[in-house]
Amino acid sequence: AQDRLILATTTSTENSGLLDEILPTFEEKFDVRVDVIAVGTGRAISLAENGDADIILVHARAAEDAFVEAGYGVNRRDVMYNDFVILGPADDPAGVKGMESAVAALEKIANSESNFISRGDDSGTHKKELSLWEKASVKPSGSWYMETGQGMGASINVANEKEGYILADRGTFLAYSGDIDLELLVSGDPLLFNPYGIIPVNPAYHTHVNYQKAMALVGYITSQEGQQMIYNYTKYGERLFNPSAITPENFN
Amino acid sequence: MNYIIEAFQEAWYLIIGFDRELFNVVSTSLRLSITSTFFASIIGIPAGIFIGRTNFGRKKIVNIILNTLLGLPTVVVGIFVYSLISRRGILGEYEMLFSFRGIIIGQIILIVPLITALIRNAIYSLDEKLYKTALSLGATKIQQFKLLLLEARYGIMGAVITGFGRVLGEVGISMMLGGNIKGVTRTITTAMALETNKGRFGFGLALGLILLLLAFIINIGVYSLQEGKEYEQR
Amino acid sequence: MNYIIEAFQEAWYLIIGFDRELFNVVSTSLRLSITSTFFASIIGIPAGIFIGRTNFGRKKIVNIILNTLLGLPTVVVGIFVYSLISRRGILGEYEMLFSFRGIIIGQIILIVPLITALIRNAIYSLDEKLYKTALSLGATKIQQFKLLLLEARYGIMGAVITGFGRVLGEVGISMMLGGNIKGVTRTITTAMALETNKGRFGFGLALGLILLLLAFIINIGVYSLQEGKEYEQR
Amino acid sequence: MSSDKIILKALNIKKNIKGKNILNLREFNVYEGQFNFIIGHNGSGKTTLLNILSLVDDDFSGDLIYKNQTIGPKTDKVKLRRRFSVIWQNPYFYRGSVIYNISLPLRLRGLNKNQYLKKTEEIAKRLEIENLLEQSAATLSGGEKQKVSIARALITEPEIVFVDEPTTNLDEESIEFFNSHFAELVTEEMTVVMVTHDKNQIRSLAEKITVLKKGSVQYSGPIKGLHYQNDNNYYSSKQDYRLLMKN
Amino acid sequence: MSSDKIILKALNIKKNIKGKNILNLREFNVYEGQFNFIIGHNGSGKTTLLNILSLVDDDFSGDLIYKNQTIGPKTDKVKLRRRFSVIWQNPYFYRGSVIYNISLPLRLRGLNKNQYLKKTEEIAKRLEIENLLEQSAATLSGGEKQKVSIARALITEPEIVFVDEPTTNLDEESIEFFNSHFAELVTEEMTVVMVTHDKNQIRSLAEKITVLKKGSVQYSGPIKGLHYQNDNNYYSSKQDYRLLMKN
């Protein structure tokens, strides 16, 4: 029978469509079927801890390091990054449009007590948002600060409905931009950098995992070919991810 | 990683700790389910009785549609109601999205077919002589209806309880139309989905146990209040 | 952004286009629901009849538990079964996670209480004289059971259809235990959830319409095959 | 007895079920204050006619005229039905005790608890079923059911009481009791429409008699007008007829 | 008639429901090939006893002895029940046509379609209910139900037939028909246990008679042994008793 590789990843990665671009060639080359389980970052990591996935592709650096530290994963590699953006209503009641600093923008939003929608789900995006609040020395609370506990897309919808601000990843924002009134107000701050890593599950810990094909996927996705595919992948007329294993200058 | 044992411990700590957040989601869930079941019963009981009793031309097709709607997925109801009550929808001005009212509308749509179909079945199984007897005893239209309700009470209670269970345990509609907003529209099930997404399976299961405990207590109440001895006798 | 109109168009194009991916999820959904309903009926029909017929000591508590389990949320079943069939669970070695078997186990657990409770209700409403008559006509145990099934056929059909609708439309278990793997365990409902997640509400709703259409066709089949004229007469 | 005043008149009553003609009467009269008997073979349409006359079956064609008023769509049928009572061939009881079932028609008429309990005990005493009052109606024996159903019908002191084989299932003593007490329970003003197969009852009670055959009236009029005819009649033998006419 | 051979014997039968004593018999015998009658007031326990004897109610204490074999937990009761038939006081019919209901016991015994249809038509003809065969059993008139239930019980040619008020709901003609044909349908070897309130039936058919009162046997034995006693007897008046003994 054909080899099966279970890849647990985040919904935003799956929703971007990037994997549909990369995986078919990989599957053909290595004669393996990749089963993609798209869940929250936390859940993806817990599936891997339980040995229910062979490899994970996630974006939550601290949690990834803890995962490797605990011995569940080995050979983590950077794959790519995209960036977060701050969205808000067109009339911009907090007046953050065009600001360079995400931290300063959040401060203004907090001070004006404008609606802010947080994912509140321990996802990579949520963790990033919390670290920004911390840098701004604001403990967000009050009725203006709403936690949805839902995925990115659903949270953007809530923000749109409640005419509030939200921290979102660029890919999901682009996917939703046709259906919402929210506008991109702040972007480009280096703090909004969003790196993705790939980690095979440690075959010493879970002896049954398909470590060979997992490493093959790591190798493939960080190869010249894989990285170029990421670089070339566009949707809504924009590049969604920037390769980070090999920088574009080094493509042959 | 024995989530089941972990879940029982977590549930226990949550309950004895009088966790405020827990209290919130439990009360939200209860208020929503009871309200939705109440309104769905008001629609479904007469509808079920009507379909069960009356011989109208398109009855067969109505029955098939009713059976079809038993499989109504929460996501379908969610999207459908969403497109009506979102700000761009025709009911947008009432601002029902991400509020109680939004969830309740969705849940009513979800269980009206269920309650109606189950009550129709209960009515079918009654003895025909019941109706003639009610007439001959001099019952008015309303009294006929009351007597019918009384005779079919086990079936009706069963239908309402099934509907209640369905909304108490559903997550799709609460999530889509309520938005799972902490402290506002977060219910036991949406909180559970959230915890599960975070990978905190034990905690999620603990919430599930609390939900079942709740349903259990409510069912004991229903039993002892309404049926009590009679049920036992059967 | 009128999703409803959009959905009808999308559904229409999907159907006339014989979309391969669509065909896949529809067949997956059907195979899963039919299998789960079949096994759940095998358990639930005798269980419901037993509870409805027999007077045993703990009957009251069994009834209350049964009513409680009507509200079993899919997430609870999902986590529970997950913790059993996950690699670290006691059934881990059978590799049932993210496969059909995993989903089926979960769905069976979901609807066994539903089918059992509805059948119990149907049995309660039968005339007691039925049992004595069966005995006096010389029926064996199995024949008594068959006659009971025949007399309760509307109620039993109703219970099975309700159970089928429930699994066809559920998403939590299929998602958690199946993993929504494209081409493998993706069902109509998990595909719908995915599309909704992507913000493609129209497409999601289109899938929902197709699901309902499917349930509709199946119900027509059930009607004309099994009940046909009799049902019409009522 | 009383003058022959018609309280309820049925004209051109036709009822078909699935193309089968169940009932086809040109005229049928119920005389006020009298015992109006309906007899006929099994399946001749007696129960069907009783259902129509007592206003519980309205799926027929033809006219009913109550005290010279045609009963139409605007008639308050509930009001009329409250002046009627029916004792069914196979009585139906609601889930609950005998007391609940007997008192039900009074409750539907809005009597308070004191009133209906008093009346229920009264009628139960007269029918000698006091000891059954607390029992669940579903567990009664065949004859007990019949007695309870008689109590339920008479408790409202109806103007017309329709009775379908009231002594079915009753033991000899109860039949006698019924025959002697029924006329007593049924006051002077009460009108009775009774279906029976019991010759003794006809002999001792009947004032007017109607013979049904295959849904049509065979004979209708005073009991003494019923003559033996060679053909088409209810009594199948001369002996039978003589037995009936003996008194 | 035949020699007094006991086919079914009941010893020390007791049945209580909710503390109420429904039945309490020291001994009850069913004589082979004879008409064994059970009479008694409404509620005296006749139907209850019939349920126990016909093996459809096993919630009692005491012993049943069939042909000198005590019926115990190991007895094949289905086999015995297939030698018995019951005509119920209030018959229950399964959803379906009359033909389905009459032929059901034969189907349960595994007869093929040809066989059971032939027998069904045969018995329907003898009971003059051929025209009802296709009708839904639920829509029959009271008397028609009774006839169908008689057909259903006799189609299996049972060894013992238990009959609870068979002429209830029947018209005069049908009663006569029943009384004259029943003895005919019931072959020489058949044993009958019959509950009735009909004196004519007792007079013309009874060989052994048992009088029940409040769950206990008042008299049991040949019909001519039944004497009028001032107290505790079934017939409430001397006249009644004389009427019964007249023939």
Ligand SMILES: Nc1ncnc2c1ncn2[C@@H]1O[C@H](COP(=O)(O)OP(=O)(O)OP(=O)(O)O)[C@@H](O)[C@H]1O
């Ligand atoms: N739904 C039906 N389909 C066919 N025939 C029917 C239906 N309902 C009633 N009938 C027939 O109508 C006839 C009249 O029935 P009804 O109950 O009025 O008779 P009845 O005179 O009361 O007889 P009995 O003395 O046996 O009670 C019967 O032959 C019965 O079989």
Ligand SMILES: Nc1ncnc2c1ncn2[C@@H]1O[C@H](COP(=O)(O)OP(=O)(O)OP(=O)(O)O)[C@@H](O)[C@H]1O
């Ligand atoms: N569940 C019960 N609870 C209380 N009493 C009961 C119950 N079941 C039966 N009985 C009583 O048992 C007595 C015997 O009933 P049974 O049906 O055997 O009488 P029967 O002799 O057949 O009377 P009938 O001539 O009226 O048919 C009746 O008084 C009845 O009310």
Ligand SMILES: [Mg+2]
């Ligand atoms: Mg009749």
Ligand SMILES: [Mg+2]
């Ligand atoms: Mg009886």
